[in-house]
Amino acid sequence: MNMTNKPYKAVLTGATGGIGRAIALQLAPQCSSLILMGRDTQKLEALKNELTNRAVNVQIVSGDLCDDSTSVRLIDAVLAQQGINLLINNAGISLFKSFEAQTDEDITQLMLTNLISPMLLCKQLLPHLKKEPSQIINIGSIFGYLGFPGFSSYCASKFGLRGFSQSLRRELSNTSVSVRYFAPRATKTSINTDQVMQMNAELKTDSDTPDFVAGEFMKFLSSHAWEKKLGFKESFFVFMNNLFPGVSDKAIQGQLPIIKKYLHK
């Protein structure tokens, strides 16, 4: 990584969402170039204008990450910005539905968006990332450590992304590319339906703002940790879940009537 005050040549997926936009705004001053990726062209253009006014060199790539043609355009954009040394796989979708009610399409779309697409993007961009000291940061979730009722497919995708991140990190440990996993807890963005927001409030689940999450992301970016979980209570719960899963089972079983009330709403 170069030692200027703008060390990053970055690609950020899901840049128009709650967390993505907040990361873009905080990251941009440290980028010599930044590629914003999302599906909403108008929002991408607006964000690009906002950042260009702050003298950041921004390109946008609008399209569905699950389409091959989008990654082809993304690679063209990477070549145009003279490389990449930071890939942030942030785009994602969620689904709060009992497993039996999830359609085959629900499950496929979720795994494609949250797991397969980021893996393919890593594969396609690795030859470019390997040209200099680089980072891949996969945005996971506390639900990448903790199975939770109603989120079976989402949890599967984020557990999978964490397993992928750990394996790839070890596989690339003798190269100049580091692979890291950043796990927010509940955050106030539109990925969470009203139903989920109301359930979180009743379960007394704490929620962060996207700005706070982006601030923690920036601290993580400049640290050496391979992963970061947000929230002390959530991190403790994950710790307990690893050591004594039966205790977590009982605690979550106690919450099941509330969770089921919202699943059936």
Ligand SMILES: NC(=O)c1ccc[n+]([C@@H]2O[C@H](COP(=O)([O-])OP(=O)(O)OC[C@H]3O[C@@H](n4cnc5c(N)ncnc54)[C@H](OP(=O)(O)O)[C@@H]3O)[C@@H](O)[C@H]2O)c1
């Ligand atoms: N909010 C939370 O509670 C929470 C907690 C833990 C982890 N996370 C993770 O944080 C990340 C960002 O989530 P968020 O809360 O910021 O959600 P969000 O506000 O809904 O933003 C999601 C972003 O992903 C993009 N996206 C979704 N599917 C896409 C696709 N097929 N192709 C291209 N772009 C796609 C969206 O683009 P469009 O605008 O085109 O839809 C949007 O920019 C996700 O990976 C999520 O799993 C969120």
